[in-house]
Amino acid sequence: MDDxxxxxxxxxxxxxxxxxxxxxxxxxxxxxxxxxxxxLLATDGDPGVIQQFLDAELAEHFGMSIDQAETSEVAERLTAWWRASAG
Structure with a gap:
């Protein structure tokens, strides 16, 4: 698999x-x-879009309420990682 x-x-x-x-x-x-x-990171890379995905995934797939996780912070971290790894 890809790095x-x-x-x-x-x-x-x-x-x-x-x-x-x-x-x-x-x-x-x-x-x-x-x-x-x-x-999402490859086609958009917007932290808001990443956060929306995380919120939906946590609610729909994992059955969690959104406030149980810090999705905004994680979305920013994932976006920063993606940008740094693209260089």
Missing amino acids: RWHQLRRLLNEWDFIGAFDPETNTDEYDCMIPPLLH
Whole structure:
């Protein structure tokens, strides 16, 4: 798999908004978010769009309320990472 894919996996696992990450037994909990995030980052890269995706994913896929996670901060971090890795 692509290096950015693995880097994004690492960033999502660091965020670990549901507390499921375990480096020995559970590293793929957030992998469902990687392809759409890579697409959004590559085609738009706007932190607001990334935040909207994260909010929707947390609510619809993970059943969380939006205020349970800091999606704005994470969206900014992911966008900054993407821009830095593009250089």
